[in-house]
Amino acid sequence: MFSQKVTRREVLGGALAFLALAGLSGCNDTPEQKDGQQGNQTDATSASSSDQKVLKMGIGVDPDGLDPQRTAAAATLEITANLYDTLVEVTVDGDIIPALAKSWDVSEDGLTLTFTLQDGVTFSNGNPCDANACVASFERLLDPASPKISQYSGYTFEALDETTLAVHTKTLNVSALSDFAYAWAAVVDVTAGEKLSSQPVGTGPYKLDVWTPQQKVVLVRNEKYWGQKPDIDRIEFTVLPDSTSQLVSLRKGEIDLLMGTSEQVEALQDDTTFQFIQAPQNGVQLMAMNSENKALADVRVRKAINYAVNKQELIDSVWWGQGIAIGSHYPVMLKGYIDCSNTYPYDPEKAKTLLKEAGYENGLTLNMRLPKDYQMYVDAGQIIADALKKVGITCKVEILEWAAWLDEVYTGRKYDLTVVGHTGRLDPITLLARYESTSSENYMNFSNEELDKMLAQYRTELDEEKRIAIVQDIETLLAQEVPALYIQDPITTYIAAQKVQGFAMYPIDIYQFKYVTLSE
Amino acid sequence: MLKVVAYRCGAALAVLFVCSLMAFCILRVAPGDAATLILGQEATPQAVETMRQELGLNTPLVQQYFGWLGGVLTGNLGESRLYAMPVTGVIAQAFPVTLLLSLYATALALVISLGFGIAAGLHPNSWVDVVARILTQFGSAMPAFWLAIMLMLFFSSYLEWFPVSGYVPLQEDPLGCIASLTLPACALAAGECGVLLRTVRNSVLEAASHDSMLSTQVKGLTRVRVICIYILKGALVAPVTSAGMQMAKLLGGTVAIESIFALPGLGRLLLTSVEQRDLMLVLGVVIVIAACIVLVNLLCDLVIMALNPGARQKQP
Numbered sequence: 001m002f003s004q005k006v007t008r009r010e011v012l013g014g015a016l017a018f019l020a021l022a023g024l025s026g027c028n029d030t031p032e033q034k035d036g037q038q039g040n041q042t043d044a045t046s047a048s049s050s051d052q053k054v055l056k057m058g059i060g061v062d063p064d065g066l067d068p069q070r071t072a073a074a075a076t077l078e079i080t081a082n083l084y085d086t087l088v089e090v091t092v093d094g095d096i097i098p099a100l101a102k103s104w105d106v107s108e109d110g111l112t113l114t115f116t117l118q119d120g121v122t123f124s125n126g127n128p129c130d131a132n133a134c135v136a137s138f139e140r141l142l143d144p145a146s147p148k149i150s151q152y153s154g155y156t157f158e159a160l161d162e163t164t165l166a167v168h169t170k171t172l173n174v175s176a177l178s179d180f181a182y183a184w185a186a187v188v189d190v191t192a193g194e195k196l197s198s199q200p201v202g203t204g205p206y207k208l209d210v211w212t213p214q215q216k217v218v219l220v221r222n223e224k225y226w227g228q229k230p231d232i233d234r235i236e237f238t239v240l241p242d243s244t245s246q247l248v249s250l251r252k253g254e255i256d257l258l259m260g261t262s263e264q265v266e267a268l269q270d271d272t273t274f275q276f277i278q279a280p281q282n283g284v285q286l287m288a289m290n291s292e293n294k295a296l297a298d299v300r301v302r303k304a305i306n307y308a309v310n311k312q313e314l315i316d317s318v319w320w321g322q323g324i325a326i327g328s329h330y331p332v333m334l335k336g337y338i339d340c341s342n343t344y345p346y347d348p349e350k351a352k353t354l355l356k357e358a359g360y361e362n363g364l365t366l367n368m369r370l371p372k373d374y375q376m377y378v379d380a381g382q383i384i385a386d387a388l389k390k391v392g393i394t395c396k397v398e399i400l401e402w403a404a405w406l407d408e409v410y411t412g413r414k415y416d417l418t419v420v421g422h423t424g425r426l427d428p429i430t431l432l433a434r435y436e437s438t439s440s441e442n443y444m445n446f447s448n449e450e451l452d453k454m455l456a457q458y459r460t461e462l463d464e465e466k467r468i469a470i471v472q473d474i475e476t477l478l479a480q481e482v483p484a485l486y487i488q489d490p491i492t493t494y495i496a497a498q499k500v501q502g503f504a505m506y507p508i509d510i511y512q513f514k515y516v517t518l519s520e
Numbered sequence: 521m522l523k524v525v526a527y528r529c530g531a532a533l534a535v536l537f538v539c540s541l542m543a544f545c546i547l548r549v550a551p552g553d554a555a556t557l558i559l560g561q562e563a564t565p566q567a568v569e570t571m572r573q574e575l576g577l578n579t580p581l582v583q584q585y586f587g588w589l590g591g592v593l594t595g596n597l598g599e600s601r602l603y604a605m606p607v608t609g610v611i612a613q614a615f616p617v618t619l620l621l622s623l624y625a626t627a628l629a630l631v632i633s634l635g636f637g638i639a640a641g642l643h644p645n646s647w648v649d650v651v652a653r654i655l656t657q658f659g660s661a662m663p664a665f666w667l668a669i670m671l672m673l674f675f676s677s678y679l680e681w682f683p684v685s686g687y688v689p690l691q692e693d694p695l696g697c698i699a700s701l702t703l704p705a706c707a708l709a710a711g712e713c714g715v716l717l718r719t720v721r722n723s724v725l726e727a728a729s730h731d732s733m734l735s736t737q738v739k740g741l742t743r744v745r746v747i748c749i750y751i752l753k754g755a756l757v758a759p760v761t762s763a764g765m766q767m768a769k770l771l772g773g774t775v776a777i778e779s780i781f782a783l784p785g786l787g788r789l790l791l792t793s794v795e796q797r798d799l800m801l802v803l804g805v806v807i808v809i810a811a812c813i814v815l816v817n818l819l820c821d822l823v824i825m826a827l828n829p830g831a832r833q834k835q836p
Contacts, residue, residue, distance in 0.1 A: 064558075064796065065604050072560020144570035147559040198604035213603050213610055214784035214792070215687065238686065241779040241788070244669050245685040248677045252684055373795070403552025403797050411556055411568070440565065 052233040053518045055500065058240045058255040062213060065197035068186040069140055072147045074423060074509035077183035079237065081510035082219060084186030084202030087115055087134070087165075088177065090426060094335070094507045096177055100129070100187060100203065101165070104177070110462065113167040113176055114160070121226045123189040124207040131159035136190040138167075148184050150440075151430070155179075172460050174467065175427030182426070183510050205230045205514040214239055219513075231517040250274070250495060256518075257503065260495040262320035268495060277494040280324055282331045282424025282507040284431075285377075287384055287485040291445040293366065293416045300358040302482045306344035307351035308391045309384055315488050318380045323488035328479040329432065331424050332489045333507065336468040340479035340486075351391040360392070366416040368395040371405040377419040380487065384419070410443050421490070424507050428471045429458055435474075435483065446483035528821065532814040539810040540592075540803055544585050547794070547802055553577060554601065554797040575601070588803060597807070598800035602793065607804035610789065615808060617687055618778075618785040620697070622770035624705035629712035630763050637720025637759070642747065644725055652717055659714030665776040668707035672780065675703060685782035704781045708774060712766050720759045727755040761820045768816035772809045 063076035068084055071077065089099040098104075101115035121129040135157040142152055154173060158166045169176060179185060189201040200208050205227065206219040217237040221230055238255060240246045247264055249255045251271075258264070260276075268274050289296045289305065296302060315323045324332050327340030355361065366388075370381040378399055385395035395417065400408065409415045425431045433439055436455050437447035451474060458470045479486075496503055501517045555571035572578050579587075591598055597607035632655075640652035676684045682703050688696035728751050736746045775787040786805055793801035 062602075062792070064602055070558070072558065144567060145574055147567070149567055195604070212784070213613060214788055215782075238782070239784075240685060240782045242685075242782070245672060245780055245782060248672060248684045251677065252680070254684055254686075401552060401795065403554075403557045403795065404550065405552070406556045406560075407552040411565070 053231060054234045054236060055232050055257065055513065055516065055518060056236045056238060056255045057257040058246050058249060059217075059237045059259075060239070060241055060246075062239055063217065066200040066208065066211070066217075067188070067194075067196040068184050069137075069143075069146050069148070069188060070197065071184070077509050078511045079217060079219075080186065080200065080202075081183045081204075082206045082235070082513050083200045083204045083208065084183075084188060085204050086183065086185050086187070087117075087180040090178070090181040090506055090508060090510075092504050092506060094333070094426060096181055100134075101180075106177075110172050110174075111169050113169075115165045115167070115180075117163040117165060118226055119163060121203050122224055123201050123203055124222050124224060125189065125192070125201050126224075127189050127191060127201075129187060129189070129203050130162045131165040132162075133189065134165050134187050135159045137187045138185075140188065140190050141185065148182075151179060152185075172462075174459065174462065175429055178426035182508055206235060209234070227514070230514040232513060235513055250497075253497065256497040256500055258495050260493045262322045262493075264495065265322070265493045266320055273498060275496050275498055275500070277496060277503055277505065278491055279505040280332045281490045281492045281505075282333055283421055283490055284326065284329055284331055284424075285323070285380075285419070285421040285487045285490055286329070287381070287417055287419045287487065288415075288444045289482075289484055290413060290416050290443075291447070291483065292413065295358070295360065295364055295366070296416060298358050299481060300354045301360065301364070303344055304351040304354035304358070304391065305388065305393070306482050306485055307347045307354065308393070309387045309485060310346040311341070311487060313346075314380060314383055314387075317383060318376055319488070319490065322491045322493065324491065326486045326489050328475040328486055329422075329435070329484070330428070330471075330475050330478075331431075334424070334428060334431075336428060336471040336475075338472050338475055340475060343479045344482070348387075348391050355392060363392045363394060365394045365396065368397045368417040368419075369405065369409050369415040370397065370399050370419055371402050371409075372399045373402040374421075377421070381417075381419040384417075384485070413443050413445060419487075423509060426507060428467075429455070432471070432474055435478065444483045446481075448477070448481060451477055524825070525818075525822070528818050532811075532818060535814055536807060536810050540589070540807055541585065543803055543806040544581075544588075544799075547797070547799060548581060552797060554799065557797055558601075588800070592807070597804040600793075600798055600801040600804075602796050602798040602801060607800050610801060611786075611804055611808055614784055614786050614789045614805075616690065617783055618771060618774075618787065620690065621701055621704055621708070621774075621777075621783065621785060622767050624698075624701050625708035625712060625770055626763055626767040628705055628709035629716055629766070630760075632709065633713050633716035633720050633759070634756075637717045638724050638747075638752070640717075641721045641724025641755070642728055642751075649721075652721060656714050656717045659710045659712075659717070661714075662710060664707050664711050664774070665780060667710055668704065668777055668780045671703045671707055685780070687783050700781075701783075704777050704783060707777055708770060712763075712770075715766065716759055716763055719762055720756075723755040723758050724751060727751045757824065761824055764816055764820040764823070768813040771812040771816065 059075065061075055063079050064071055064073050065076065066080055066083065068077060068080040085100045087099060087101040088096045088104070091097055100117055100121065102118050103116045105114045106112075107114070117131060117134065123129050127133070138152070138155070138157045140146070142149055154169050154171065156168045158168065160166055167176070187203060188196055192199065192201040198211065203226065205222055205225045207222045209218040209220040211217045216239060219235040221233050238249075240249060240255070243261060243264060246255070246258055247267060250258055250268070260268070265276060289302055291297045311325045315321060315325060325341040326332070327343045330337055355364070368381055368385055370378045372378060382397060385397055388395055409418050422431070433455060434441040435446050435448070436442065436452055454470055454474050454477075458467055461467045461470065492505060494503060494505070499519050501519055502515045504512070504515070506512065553572070554575055555568045555577060559567055559571055576584065588598060597611070599605070600607050600610050603610050636648065636652040636655060640649040643649060672684060675681050682699050686700060688700045690697040772787070774785070775791050777783070778785040778788045786809060790802065790805045790809070793805060
């Protein structure tokens with residue numbers, strides 16, 4: 001996040017060596033010591049919490065409010081998923097299971113979804129959460145201030161009776177059910193209005209205890225929760241921006257859970273007091289190439305760029321090998337994945353030949369604009385720029401703040417090359433639709449008639465097998481045409497104390513602490 | 521004297537006005553706005569437009585700025601979009617942290633640099649002087665964030681004397697508060713020491729070798745009396761005011777140190793609010809920091825004027 005991060009990473013290396021030394025010399029804290037210390041600290045902060053089960057998690061930044069319908073930040077949704085419920089829930093494997101809706105029906109024509117809600121659910125403030133409350137909540141999701149308005153604008157909502165909710169669509173939408181599993185489709189109490197951001201009111205297993213900006217967000221169990229009572233009484237998210245202090249806090253037992261960077265994982269790998277919970281992120285990281293640029297509009301140049309970069313070496317050096325190389329815009333764990341990672345294997349000579357064919361034997365200059373807040377993307381961009389230099393492509397690297405990147409590169413499409421990641425979706429179409437030539441998210445300016453046709457076909461195809469076949473055709477087409485240099489599906493690792501049980505990673509950005517237990 | 525103070529207060533207000541105007545303009549000219557940031561990657565251009573409308577980003581700049589200024593004059597700094605609470609509330613949580621940290625670091629730096637500086641100034645080229653010079657070099661050359669990490673690893677992780685990170689409010693647990701601020705204060709004090717020590721040493725050395733010292737010997741005054749009354753009184757004005765200036769700098773927030781020790785101070789708040797384009801919060805923090813610096817400078821000037829009558833006449 002900070003400009004001195006590059007140098008600090010070097011410092012971190014030294015720091016880790018120091019830590020290792022401290023560990024080797026037998027001065028590592030024993031579990032007894034650790035417990036004693038924790039006891040002291042809890043005594044100091046709140047005397048009554050000694051018999052409570054408390055989970056402490058380290059987070060890098062504050063959430064940007066606690067209103068799931070008014071955020072685009074994964075860090076926020078991960079927390080709000082515990083304060084609010086969605087109609088349906090997604091499992092670790094991507095299946096849809098009941099949540100606030102105990103069952104549902106799809107009409108013959110596929111245009112109406114009817115949900116039957118759980119009985120007697122109330123919000124944490126005591127207001128009833130019936131079908132009318134759900135309709136009001138979804139209508140709030142369609143408000144212009146909602147970031148997800150385009151995903152839900154095709155739906156209309158109707159309360160049939162107290163516990164029955166109908167969702168109508170004008171055109172067939174095969175991903176409709178999964179749209180109601182995302183954390184931003186949470187049911188909120190609309191009477192709480194704009195205060196939701198600091199005083200959340202939901203039906204979830206936890207409710208907000210206190211949020212001290214820049215310090216911590218504390219959730220406590222919602223005693224009015226309609227479902228099974230969660231095991232953990234209290235969840236404390238502590239804001240720790242610095243990666244060394246995160247590491248030291250973990251080792252001292254001041255936090256129990258942390259989303260680890262590759263360096264942190266590497267540092268703690270041999271420490272048996274920790275467990276590592278790992279899974280591919282259901283995401284895609286890539287270097288986008290803007291087809292608006294005359295050179296990049298030529299598929300030979302795009303292929304040359306793909307040949308010029310050694311993907312595995314890139315993943316090893318930037319992400320410490322924590323990723324799975326991909327060759328198309330498709331995460332590894334999503335249904336219908338095919339491995340295209342070897343379509344254009346590393347071959348700089350071939351890259352040079354292709355560039356020559358395209359008329360760039362005397363070199364080519366491109367600008368590369370990278371988002372500063374994501375150090376990994378900046379590092380990756382610079383390594384790619386180096387590799388491209390060797391085949392005769394000069395990159396003018398420019399590093400932008402995230403807000404500026406969103407504005408100029410993503411929305412404004414003023415760039416030649418950029419490195420970024422896209423987080424996962426439950427349905428392939430929401431992932432791939434950005435390549436449609438008319439899509440507002442098509443920041444690569446990619447246009448391919450065949451692809452447009454396939455996407456339209458997918459949307460109305462009711463047979464799942466056939467849909468998957470279409471998706472695989474799209475994957476292959478993207479792997480051939482390479483509107484981007486597809487890098488990897490990143491592997492995320494959570495570092496947890498051994499007592500944390502049942503913490504899992506989901507295909508969308510949520511934490512489900514109601515399934516987590518703490519063993520003594 | 522009163523006239524001078526009144527003049528300086530007027531100048532201070534003008535400085536505050538210019539600072540807020542500059543912060544406002546820079547933030548509005550810089551690429552990237554709150555609407556695109558809130559709506560994220562999937563926003564349609566129409567949605568961004570509506571959001572801009574909603575956030576009041578489309579009203580004329582002059583109107584936006586003076587609307588805010590009007591609020592400030594009535595004590596209302598606006599609402600922070602990021603934390604969904606009044607800006608004054610957010611700053612009220614962050615300010616004490618930065619203030620305590622700055623006072624602590626300055627006090628540490630003063631104690632160390634006065635101790636070593638006076639000894640070194642009175643005994644130039646002795647072993648104390650050598651140690652003092654090494655300290656000066658070390659303090660100025662060492663990056664504060666590196667020292668901070670080393671201190672944390674040694675004192676928190678290895679010796680377990682201090683908490684790793686986090687802040688304990690003073691009113692909750694005074695000892696815990698001091699413990700939570702000790703390492704960050706040391707890391708900051710080291711840098712400040714480098715400059716201060718040199719100033720103290722040089723002004724003591726100068727005062728001690730002044731011709732007038734000869735007359736104190738003639739008068740047969742004791743060494744202690746000479747040091748306390750004749751040397752230090754004159755020699756310490758410069759270092760003490762320069763400590764004040766350095767403290768003003770610390771009050772502006774120390775992003776790296778606050779981040780490493782997870783202290784919820786002004787520096788991190790300013791960084792976050794700029795990154796998140798929370799305009800009201802940025803303006804609020806800038807005003808508070810500017811006000812602190814102006815205030816400390818004013819106090820320093822008054823101290824100089826009180827100690828040195830000559831300075832009073834130079835003022836208009």
